[in-house]
Amino acid sequence: MISKKDIKHIATLSRIDLNDKDIKVYQKKIKDVLDYVKKIKKADIDGVSSFKSVSNNENVFKSDKPKSINKQESQSLVNSAPDNEDGFIKTKPIFKKEK
Amino acid sequence: MDLNNLTILKASKALKSGKISCYDLINSFFEKIEEKEDDINSFITLFKEEALKEAQEKDKKAYKYKTVLDGIPFIIKDNILLKDKKCSAGSKILENYKASYNAYVVEKLKNAGAIILGKGNMDEFACGSSGETSYFGPTKNPLNTKKVPGGSSSGPAAALAAKFVLGGLGSDTGGSIRQPASFCGIYGLKPTYGRISRSGLIAMASSLDQIGPMALSIDDLAIILNFIQGKDKKDSTSLESSEIKTPVQAKDPKKVRLGIPKNIQKPKNKKEKEAFEDVIKKLKKNGVEFVDLDLSNLDYALAVYYIIMPAEISANLSRFDGIRYGFKKNEKDLLDIYKKTRSEGFGDEVKTRIMLGNFSLSHGYHDKYYLRAQKIRNLIKDDFKKAFNNNIDGILLPTTPETAFNLGEKIDDPINMYLSDIYTVPANLAGLPALSMPGKLIDGLYAGIQIIGDRFQDEKILEIAKMIEAV
Numbered sequence: 001m002i003s004k005k006d007i008k009h010i011a012t013l014s015r016i017d018l019n020d021k022d023i024k025v026y027q028k029k030i031k032d033v034l035d036y037v038k039k040i041k042k043a044d045i046d047g048v049s050s051f052k053s054v055s056n057n058e059n060v061f062k063s064d065k066p067k068s069i070n071k072q073e074s075q076s077l078v079n080s081a082p083d084n085e086d087g088f089i090k091t092k093p094i095f096k097k098e099k
Numbered sequence: 100m101d102l103n104n105l106t107i108l109k110a111s112k113a114l115k116s117g118k119i120s121c122y123d124l125i126n127s128f129f130e131k132i133e134e135k136e137d138d139i140n141s142f143i144t145l146f147k148e149e150a151l152k153e154a155q156e157k158d159k160k161a162y163k164y165k166t167v168l169d170g171i172p173f174i175i176k177d178n179i180l181l182k183d184k185k186c187s188a189g190s191k192i193l194e195n196y197k198a199s200y201n202a203y204v205v206e207k208l209k210n211a212g213a214i215i216l217g218k219g220n221m222d223e224f225a226c227g228s229s230g231e232t233s234y235f236g237p238t239k240n241p242l243n244t245k246k247v248p249g250g251s252s253s254g255p256a257a258a259l260a261a262k263f264v265l266g267g268l269g270s271d272t273g274g275s276i277r278q279p280a281s282f283c284g285i286y287g288l289k290p291t292y293g294r295i296s297r298s299g300l301i302a303m304a305s306s307l308d309q310i311g312p313m314a315l316s317i318d319d320l321a322i323i324l325n326f327i328q329g330k331d332k333k334d335s336t337s338l339e340s341s342e343i344k345t346p347v348q349a350k351d352p353k354k355v356r357l358g359i360p361k362n363i364q365k366p367k368n369k370k371e372k373e374a375f376e377d378v379i380k381k382l383k384k385n386g387v388e389f390v391d392l393d394l395s396n397l398d399y400a401l402a403v404y405y406i407i408m409p410a411e412i413s414a415n416l417s418r419f420d421g422i423r424y425g426f427k428k429n430e431k432d433l434l435d436i437y438k439k440t441r442s443e444g445f446g447d448e449v450k451t452r453i454m455l456g457n458f459s460l461s462h463g464y465h466d467k468y469y470l471r472a473q474k475i476r477n478l479i480k481d482d483f484k485k486a487f488n489n490n491i492d493g494i495l496l497p498t499t500p501e502t503a504f505n506l507g508e509k510i511d512d513p514i515n516m517y518l519s520d521i522y523t524v525p526a527n528l529a530g531l532p533a534l535s536m537p538g539k540l541i542d543g544l545y546a547g548i549q550i551i552g553d554r555f556q557d558e559k560i561l562e563i564a565k566m567i568e569a570v
Contacts, residue, residue, distance in 0.1 A: 002458075006458075007454070009461075010454045010457045010458045010461065011454060013457040013461060014413065014441075014450070014453045014454050014457045015417075015420070015434075015437040015438050015441050016438060016441050016442050016445070016450055016453065016454065017438040017439060017441075017442040018442075025447075026450070026451060026454060029451050029513055030451065030454060030455055030458065032513055032514050033405060033451075033455055033513060033514065033517075034455075034458075036401075036402060036405070036514050036517075037402040037403075037405055037406055037468070037472075038402075039398075039399065039402050040399055040402050040403060040406070040468075040471055040472060040475055041471075043396065043399055043471070043474075043475045043478070045471060045474040045475060045478070048474040048475075048477055048478060049474070049477060050470060050473040050474055050477065051473040051474070051476040051477040051480065053306070053336070053530075054292045054293070054306075054480065054529060054530025054554070055292070055293055055336065055338070055530065055554075057335075057336065060335035073199070073200075076199040077199050079197075079199075080196060080197065080199060080423065080424050080425070081422060081423050081424065082421065082422075082424075082425065082426070082427035083422075083427065089422065089423065091422050091433065092431075092432065092433040092436065093433070094433060
């Protein structure tokens with residue numbers, strides 16, 4: 001059984017805010033799904049390797065070189081951010097000032 | 100011009116021969132949209148002015164039609180980017196987001212001359228099997244507006260069934276092209292994983308997502324596929340594949356061996372069960388050989404899917420944080436911006452899946468859920484490989500366990516909703532091509548028939564579909 005505490009924890013990991021009513025709703029939904037998927041316990045996976053890709057592709061690499069794009073293109077990318085200034089995306093500070 | 104029996108092939112001939120002007124063709128589709136769209140809600144955005152202008156250009160004397168898609172009206176699911184146009188993925192969080200580039204497939208369609216009439220409604224971030232989780236309201240099934248059109252490519256499927264367009268692009272992660280195609284009585288193909296670049300598709304679950312064509316005939320599916328497939332350096336999983344011959348040739352039933360999986364539950368209603376059995380009977384009569392397939396891990400497919408898919412969603416959707424795209428809730432603290440933006444911006448189903456994903460990836464549960472599911476996924480892939488090595492041409496299944504259900508019937512019952520994908524998820528887990536075609540009509544709705552093929556045998560399943568249609 002997934003507890004209220006578990007739901008609060010995964011909501012924090014998910015960066016989602018939940019009130020008490022929400023917690024109950026999601027607890028029920030997530031419990032229902034987990035009850036259904038628990039049938040995978042029965043599968044025999046001894047010695048089975050984990051899935052990598054459908055095509056068995058090797059890793060595909062590209063050279064780590066910066067590529068220039070024109071100003072219009074870069075500005076259009078920056079413009080998709082809700083807060084931007086002078087071609088930069090704005091965000092709140094991550095570090096606190098030393099007192 | 101009668102739009103009801105038109106296909107891409109027929110419309111292209113009419114345009115090329117000058118029987119109809121491109122303006123008249125596109126305009127008559129918009130007339131139909133304006134008359135009926137209020138009841139259907141298949142589009143999130145429409146580009147009427149632009150589309151008619153494009154059509155007028157093609158009517159100029161000097162213009163020569165370059166391809167069979169030139170001048171053909173299309174709908175594009177709203178999780179596929181169209182430069183400078185809004186792309187919402189059916190979510191509030193991207194309500195005002197404008198794409199800064201074209202998806203690979205959009206570039207291909209535009210180069211071929213296709214005219215995009217608008218962006219298609221869809222379940223939010225493709226999370227849903229009924230079209231009902233869209234922030235822009237549910238789409239309704241044109242065959243019966245009390246029924247859902249299926250999802251998540253609800254808009255393209257409904258628009259095709261309503262004859263608002265002649266071609267559509269959807270995306271299929273666990274059945275999102277095939278299931279709505281089945282519910283709306285049209286044709287939908289999920290190509291082999293890797294056949295079409297995912298560049299410019301808003302990612303849901305990257306190891307399962309595949310863009311594919313939706314249309315009004317088997318030939319039209321093949322025609323669209325030929326234009327949008329190919330290797331793209333922006334999607335390292337994409338591969339080159341050969342062109343499909345059109346019109347598609349029906350296979351000779353006497354030379355076809357089809358597999359029927361034993362380890363999967365039968366359709367729950369009698370009518371649907373009988374409809375599928377009838378198809379088998381008819382094919383047998385015409386000489387098709389049937390083989391019982393022992394795909395022993397198939398019974399786990401849906402459970403495995405509902406572990407792997409949410410895990411990938413939780414990672415892919417972490418980029419929607421109020422900083423980089425679209426909707427933002429202003430708060431004092433950065434963490435609060437993330438939390439409030441995501442809580443208000445995402446709908447319930449998306450939030451459920453993000454949390455499920457973070458649960459199955461979290462410390463203490465990773466091995467029990469995610470890793471175990473990945474191992475079973477490998478077993479399912481091997482089961483299919485063995486089956487196809489046993490000389491079968493395709494696997495036959497219904498597309499869905501039942502025909503289109505009522506609006507509101509399953510929205511509060513996730514497991515029942517998820518069970519609509521039971522026949523479609525296996526092809527995604529194994530990266531195989533699969534298509535849905537309309538089968539028998541039951542009370543005004545179609546029981547879709549699904550054909551699954553071996554990797555890159557997309558042409559073969561189209562030929563089998565043609566054969567089924569012929570008998």
